[in-house]
Amino acid sequence: MINIRVPARICFYGDHQDYLGLPVIAGTIDRYINISATLNHTDRFEIQLKDIGTRRTINFNDSLEEVDEGDYFLSAIAVLKKSGLHLKHGYTVEIEGNIPLNAGLSSSSALTVAWIRFLLSSQEFPKTWTNKQVGHWAYEAEVLFFNQPGGLMDQYSIAQGGLIFIDTQKGETTKLSTKLGKLVVSESGLPKKTLDVLKNGRVYGQKAIKAVKQQYPDFNMKLASADDYEKYKHAVPEKYRAHWYAAVHNYQITKKAKKELLRENPDIKFLGGLMNAHQDILQNQIQNTPQPMIKMMEAAREAGALGTKIVGSGGGGCMVALVVEENMERVVQAFLSQGAKDAYEVNLTSS
Template sequence: MIDIKVPARICFYGDHQDYLGLPVIAGTINRFIQLKAVPNATNNFAIKLLDLNERVTIAVDDALKNVQNGDYFRSCMAVLKEKGFAFEQGYDIEIAGNIPVNAGLSSSSALVVCWLRFLVKIQKKSIAVCDIELGHLAYEAEAVYFKQPGGIMDQYTIAQGGMLFIDTETGKSGKLSTQLGTLVVAESGISKQTLEVLQNARVYAQNAVEAVQKRVPEFKTSAATVSDYEKYRGLVPDKFQNHWYATIHNYDITRKAQAELSKSTPDIKVLGDLMNQHQEILQNQIQNTPQEMIKMMNAARKAGALGAKIIGSGGGGCMVAITTDELKNRVIDAFLASNAVNAYEVQLT
């Protein structure tokens, strides 16, 4: 039997930065998608999606033409076939997990990485694919293949695991401390609006940067400092001012968080404050946070959360809070009392 287990991810700092080539800090948590497979006597991948009570059947020699939007099973196969992979043996496959769907914890990217690991594993000729390469394959199959606006963060984080600082311009990553205190995830019960939020945020941010570069060709976001916000804001049209602010200041917050998480003993109060600063930009400049979720996070802070933020592209989904072990139950209760549908402690994997 083939047994593959892939984690969910949380972006802690740098939301809406990866598609600008700016760094992010993200980590994997102990929520998983699991795939179990055994060979069968057919020419098909017979897939049971246990949580959805659905079945998918794909011929191993499927032509993979006109793949429907969001059909990641076939898009993964298509991307691998283009690179010389082959599929010859059918399998009975069961997929299940405890990652909330459409909630900001990257259930779709976890599924893509899990499926790709399976497809690589079943090759008759052993092919070495490192975690970074797998992350890039997942990005191709999920975002590039369907021309979606997201960056590489989700796929690269899930494929590599741990707490990572990812340079999204080069694809290089480095391990960071996992000492973020006690982490609580809360599910808002509000459906995420991934593509709409991402598309608007990406276009506005890119237009803001391009407006500056049109007049200052040597300007690079990767070399930007907080002083550049005021220095160049007069070059940015009013329509894109919020996203110009977000681009510069979120980058600064991410670099400060990287510095703190590079210490042997990070200060979780500093990390919590940086998380709150990041969330203020997400809700005020990028405007990706519903008022109901803002109230939930404010309640969590009053109960003892040092920091709290929305997870993922926004419009709904989950939130994460940094707290202490002593106060975690109060934070969980505060989320639930303010109408979150679920809240629980998670650990970085």
């Protein structure tokens, strides 16, 4: 039998930055997708998705030329086949987990990474691989294969684990301190609007940066400072200025968070303040946070949370709060009192 366990992820700093080529800080938490598989001596995978009560059969001779949008099972096989994967062994596969679906904790990317790890473990593959390579294959399968607007943060962070700073241009990662305090995740109960939010964030952000570079060809976003928002604002059409602000200032927040998290004992109050500053931009400039979730996070901060933010692309889904131990239960109850579907403690996992 083969058993695979892959964690969920939270982006703490840098939401809506990776597709602009800017860095992010993300970490994996102790909520998981689990795959268990046994040989069935056929030329197919018999897959049971237990959490949603569906079954799927994939034959080894299935065509990979016309893969339905979002079929990451087949896109992952197609990506790995290009790298030398040979399907030789049939398996009966059970998939289940405790990551809330369509809620911002990247259940889909966790499943893709888990599926890739299963394929590599169960089939004939001629090469060695690293966790980073697994993340890149997952990124290819989810984003590049379907020409989607997302970045590589989800796949890279889930595949590598721990808390990491990701240079999304180079694909390089830096391990950071996991001494981030206590964490509470709250499920709002509101469905996400992933593709619409991502598309607007990506297009508007890219057009804002492009407008600046058209007038100032030497401008380098990776070298931008907080002062550059005002310095170059006149070059950005009014329609994209909010996303110009978000690009510049979220980048500064991420750099400050990285510097703090490289310390042996980071200041969690400072990090909570950065989280709040990041959320302020997400809800006011990116506009990805529904009003009910804003009220939930306000209540959590009033109950003692050091920082709160929406998780994932936005429009709904989950929130995370950075707390100290003595305020944990008060923060949980604050989320619930404002109508959250659920709230509970989570922990960062190691790499």
